[in-house]
Amino acid sequence: xxxxxxxxxxxxxxxxxxxxxxxxxxxxAKIELIDRLSRTGLRSIEATxxxxxxxxxxxxxxxQVLAGIHRDPAIAYPVLVPNEQGYERARAAGAQEVAVFxxxxxxxxxxxxxxxxxxxxxxxxxVLERAAADGVRVRGYVSxxxxxxxxxxxxxxxxxxxxxxxxxxGCYEISLGDTIGIGTPEKARAMLKAVAAEVPMxxxxxxxxxxxxxxxxxxxxxxxxxxxxxxxxxxxxxxCPYAKGASGNVxxxxxxxxxxxxxxxxxxxxxxxxxxxxxxxGLLGRETGSKAGKALAAQ
Amino acid sequence: xxxxxxxxxxxxxxxxxxxxxxxxxxxxAKIELIDRLSRTGLRSIEATxxxxxxxxxxxxxxxQVLAGIHRDPAIAYPVLVPNEQGYERARAAGAQEVAVFxxxxxxxxxxxxxxxxxxxxxxxxxVLERAAADGVRVRGYVSxxxxxxxxxxxxxxxxxxxxxxxxxxGCYEISLGDTIGIGTPEKARAMLKAVAAEVPMxxxxxxxxxxxxxxxxxxxxxxxxxxxxxxxxxxxxxxCPYAKGASGNVxxxxxxxxxxxxxxxxxxxxxxxxxxxxxxxGLLGRETGSKAGKALAAQ
Numbered sequence: 023x024x025x026x027x028x029x030x031x032x033x034x035x036x037x038x039x040x041x042x043x044x045x046x047x048x049x050x051a052k053i054e055l056i057d058r059l060s061r062t063g064l065r066s067i068e069a070t071x072x073x074x075x076x077x078x079x080x081x082x083x084x085x086q087v088l089a090g091i092h093r094d095p096a097i098a099y100p101v102l103v104p105n106e107q108g109y110e111r112a113r114a115a116g117a118q119e120v121a122v123f124x125x126x127x128x129x130x131x132x133x134x135x136x137x138x139x140x141x142x143x144x145x146x147x148x149v150l151e152r153a154a155a156d157g158v159r160v161r162g163y164v165s166x167x168x169x170x171x172x173x174x175x176x177x178x179x180x181x182x183x184x185x186x187x188x189x190x191x192g193c194y195e196i197s198l199g200d201t202i203g204i205g206t207p208e209k210a211r212a213m214l215k216a217v218a219a220e221v222p223m224x225x226x227x228x229x230x231x232x233x234x235x236x237x238x239x240x241x242x243x244x245x246x247x248x249x250x251x252x253x254x255x256x257x258x259x260x261x262c263p264y265a266k267g268a269s270g271n272v273x274x275x276x277x278x279x280x281x282x283x284x285x286x287x288x289x290x291x292x293x294x295x296x297x298x299x300x301x302x303x304g305l306l307g308r309e310t311g312s313k314a315g316k317a318l319a320a321q
Numbered sequence: 322x323x324x325x326x327x328x329x330x331x332x333x334x335x336x337x338x339x340x341x342x343x344x345x346x347x348x349x350a351k352i353e354l355i356d357r358l359s360r361t362g363l364r365s366i367e368a369t370x371x372x373x374x375x376x377x378x379x380x381x382x383x384x385q386v387l388a389g390i391h392r393d394p395a396i397a398y399p400v401l402v403p404n405e406q407g408y409e410r411a412r413a414a415g416a417q418e419v420a421v422f423x424x425x426x427x428x429x430x431x432x433x434x435x436x437x438x439x440x441x442x443x444x445x446x447x448v449l450e451r452a453a454a455d456g457v458r459v460r461g462y463v464s465x466x467x468x469x470x471x472x473x474x475x476x477x478x479x480x481x482x483x484x485x486x487x488x489x490x491g492c493y494e495i496s497l498g499d500t501i502g503i504g505t506p507e508k509a510r511a512m513l514k515a516v517a518a519e520v521p522m523x524x525x526x527x528x529x530x531x532x533x534x535x536x537x538x539x540x541x542x543x544x545x546x547x548x549x550x551x552x553x554x555x556x557x558x559x560x561c562p563y564a565k566g567a568s569g570n571v572x573x574x575x576x577x578x579x580x581x582x583x584x585x586x587x588x589x590x591x592x593x594x595x596x597x598x599x600x601x602x603g604l605l606g607r608e609t610g611s612k613a614g615k616a617l618a619a620q
Binding site: 203206208232234236238239241242273276279282284312317320 | 532535
């Protein structure tokens, strides 16, 4: 049992969440969402993505979003960039932290980015070099760490290799994503353990989707292993492009409720977070995807 | 790490689930639900309750339900009885297993049954004596084991005392219920550990509601402690009378998905179970409350 004393939540609702929602809440609401989240005690909020609007129209307003938010100097607002061009746009818009992404599954990476994993990594090299020169921190996402919708099982060795490469290239944190939410606790724990043998645990984050309802149990298993950074989305925003109608990211409120119950500090005001989740759900035209958020409202 | 090799699921959807649903699916559908569940590999299905129709109108058709189902001799169909009168009605209807219930919280028991815990236990004594003479197995439910909507915290010593009493009186299994779904993993684990010091682990079951989204994580923590019986409801049926609109029992499908992922045998056909859950959700006029059930349908 090695629970950390403190966990940092990386709130990914404004990006990973909204990118996978059918309803576009609009630029002003995105800005308000981030500003509301900034007042909950969160220290990391993934704000948007500088990706091609042709492929991801939901994020076409990335520069406006970044220009519109009230940035709290104590909070990091990473933005996703797929390549050097995205990095340039992000920097021109004032981004001070970026995130790059690749899959651990070769099949997924080819389908998703039309590049092999090695080609993706090479594409990130100049981003990481420029970021280092600019004093910009870079987060690295590794997706499909517990399974792939195309190739099925993903060898642990591939997850380890990609994680190690991103870390060696200069990513300060590697976020390990169960993109299709297919994992269960022992598999999550074994995956984290394997990666942690090559990348120091303080440089690792977990990013679990709740497609099969397993995310919080998987988070628990990984906390026991000592991970201290958890990605989640307020209101459980998002969905799964590979399973229509399925659940999205694990809900930040449910994660925070569990962490506080475990005596783990987060610095987050759960009531404020849950209120923001219900407000967002209203904009998305549905009930909050957080059970804790729903229960807190009923109290 | 002490995961059991095999877990028995006690399916409580037809009773605990439907009792707390707003929609009454009717007697014929209740019978069909139990018959469908009987074909999924489940070995324990809580069928109904012989309680006062004045207080629980949803269960007024208990005798018809029990008479209508096709009983598989390999499956136990426990029914809830609040007292000797309920026991007589249950036996007259052919029940071969019954369940009695009390809270660990004095305040909850008074509100819920108008009796102190000791009065409840005394009320069960003749039930257990007659059941022993009749060769009828009796399950014991202890509710509010991780918190009470009226008194707040519930001392572990009270949970232990009530559990020990029910076991000593002859209950073959004690189901420990987080009635308001307020617990988190370490508290669940500590509660189970305290009870298991007085009642043998093989005689214990866990019964968690998902009000705050914590149920599956709590199940995981208790499995690690060695518990091998888990109560759950197909489609996450039910709700929380103490938090309107909140989630109900942990969904059987999500529990089984996790157990199978952990390499733990259940004997259950997950696809059949998930199909039954979606069928039930249709009758209840909503989406299935099981995320695994939803994802499996989207595959």
